[in-house]
Amino acid sequence: MIRDADWAPGSALERLPELVNADEGVVRWGRHMNETFMVEVGDEQYLLTVRAGRIESVAKGPFVMRSWRFAIRAERECWAKFWEKVPAPGWHDLFALLRRGDVAFEGDQRVLMAYLLYVKLVLAAPRRLAP
Amino acid sequence: MTARLEAVTGRYAHLELEGRPHRLYFEEAGEGIPLLCLHTAGSDGRQFRAVLNDPAITRHYRVVAFDMPWHGKSSPPAGWEKEDYRLGTHAYTGLVMTVARELGLARPVVMGCSIGGRIVLNLALEHARALRALVGLQSAAYVERYYESAWLNHAEVHGGQACGGIAYGLTSPLSPEEHRWETVWHYMQGGPGIFTGDLHFYQVDGDLRGRIGAIDTGVCPLYLLTGEYDYSASPRDTEAAAARIRGAKVTVMKGLGHFPMSEHPEAFLGYLRPVLDEIRAATR
Numbered sequence: 001m002i003r004d005a006d007w008a009p010g011s012a013l014e015r016l017p018e019l020v021n022a023d024e025g026v027v028r029w030g031r032h033m034n035e036t037f038m039v040e041v042g043d044e045q046y047l048l049t050v051r052a053g054r055i056e057s058v059a060k061g062p063f064v065m066r067s068w069r070f071a072i073r074a075e076r077e078c079w080a081k082f083w084e085k086v087p088a089p090g091w092h093d094l095f096a097l098l099r100r101g102d103v104a105f106e107g108d109q110r111v112l113m114a115y116l117l118y119v120k121l122v123l124a125a126p127r128r129l130a131p
Numbered sequence: 132m133t134a135r136l137e138a139v140t141g142r143y144a145h146l147e148l149e150g151r152p153h154r155l156y157f158e159e160a161g162e163g164i165p166l167l168c169l170h171t172a173g174s175d176g177r178q179f180r181a182v183l184n185d186p187a188i189t190r191h192y193r194v195v196a197f198d199m200p201w202h203g204k205s206s207p208p209a210g211w212e213k214e215d216y217r218l219g220t221h222a223y224t225g226l227v228m229t230v231a232r233e234l235g236l237a238r239p240v241v242m243g244c245s246i247g248g249r250i251v252l253n254l255a256l257e258h259a260r261a262l263r264a265l266v267g268l269q270s271a272a273y274v275e276r277y278y279e280s281a282w283l284n285h286a287e288v289h290g291g292q293a294c295g296g297i298a299y300g301l302t303s304p305l306s307p308e309e310h311r312w313e314t315v316w317h318y319m320q321g322g323p324g325i326f327t328g329d330l331h332f333y334q335v336d337g338d339l340r341g342r343i344g345a346i347d348t349g350v351c352p353l354y355l356l357t358g359e360y361d362y363s364a365s366p367r368d369t370e371a372a373a374a375r376i377r378g379a380k381v382t383v384m385k386g387l388g389h390f391p392m393s394e395h396p397e398a399f400l401g402y403l404r405p406v407l408d409e410i411r412a413a414t415r
Contacts, residue, residue, distance in 0.1 A: 029292070086304060086305065087304065089359045089360045089361075089362070089365075089366075090362050090365070092300075092303070092304050092360060093299075093300030093301070093362070094300065095277075095278060095297065095300045095301075095362070096300065096362040098277055098278060099277040099362050099363070100362075109279070109282065110282065110285065110287055110288060113282040113283075113285070113288045113293050113296075114287065114288045114289065114292075114293065116292070116293055116296030116297070117292055117293075117295055117296035117299060120296060120299060120300060
């Protein structure tokens with residue numbers, strides 16, 4: 001369980017630049033990616049902009065008329081379980097959430113699939129902050 | 132020579148499958164009861180490297196792991212460039228029985244993972260008397276489509292990286308990084324459309340839910356071992372299958388994912404050895 005008050009699921013996303021950009025082992029899988037995608041944590045929206053595998057910016061919504069290539073939406077409780085230091089079986093991977101029916105992918109699925117490994121590694125990075 | 136050599140040998144066999152000549156690669160080690168190993172969709176026989184290298188097993192078993200046609204070092208049949216690869220239940224069953232016969236494996240134990248764990252159930256239905264025992268890893272009678280596998284074979288998606296992305300998530304976060312990524316590497320090396328073609332069997336053609344109740348484990352013992360971190364063939368899926376098969380023995384493997392023999396060899400061997408000992412004692 002996430003107990004640290006400073007470690008709300010959404011705020012973990014805002015720390016992605018520091019978590020991802022210094023990790024060449026993750027950056028290399030996204031080195032051809034130059035896209036903006038949406039992550040929704042319950043009703044909170046985050047737009048992540050990737051430049052050559054580095055997280056250029058994380059913007060917190062709500063947004064009006066912003067574009068994104070794909071969106072990944074899940075409830076707050078779902079992300080909290082996903083971001084535990086050692087997530088439980090069934091909560092440990094984006095596609096595990098997909099099979100549960102707890103995550104929705106929208107927009108350009110082709111781009112998501114082209115960078116699937118990178119996106120998985122990026123979205124798992126907040127586990128390093130988990131208490 | 133100073134290199135450390137494994138006891139595993141690799142050879143090519145020529146045999147006919149569905150009326151077409153094939154050049155098939157297989158590895159083997161050990162002597163004794165034949166143990167034929169079936170790899171997962173989109174991968175190859177390297178997944179069984181630890182089983183082939185385990186003296187506790189090869190002392191009593193002749194372990195054989197082959198690459199399915201189109202996979203690993205096995206060639207696709209001549210004319211492959213004009214067709215799509217698509218695996219079906221009938222052809223897969225025929226492949227396993229033909230390889231066993233042509234390699235001289237008399238009444239083998241067959242152990243398969245994922246699609247291999249599925250076909251083991253069909254072997255139990257159709258060939259129980261010709262087999263000593265069956266071991267299904269990550270077995271489910273059916274897995275509904277929960278993602279679009281056509282993306283894994285698309286000109287604007289790197290197939291190797293996308294297949295690797297799927298495989299990575301199916302490993303357990305508790306498995307050693309070295310072996311998780313080796314498992315991913317095998318997936319990244321698959322030919323274009325091969326993982327997708329295997330998934331046709333897994334997600335479409337190979338629905339065994341209505342038939343597995345007829346399996347007679349009195350004729351051929353059936354062991355089902357499933358890693359708890361697998362969400363594709365989850366422990367729940369395996370237990371649902373086992374609930375319809377009288378005498379099936381289920382073990383949930385703590386901390387392991389969809390590729391137990393490859394992603395965490397040491398932990399997997401701890402589960403496999405007692406099963407093989409039991410098979411050996413029961414069929415002596």
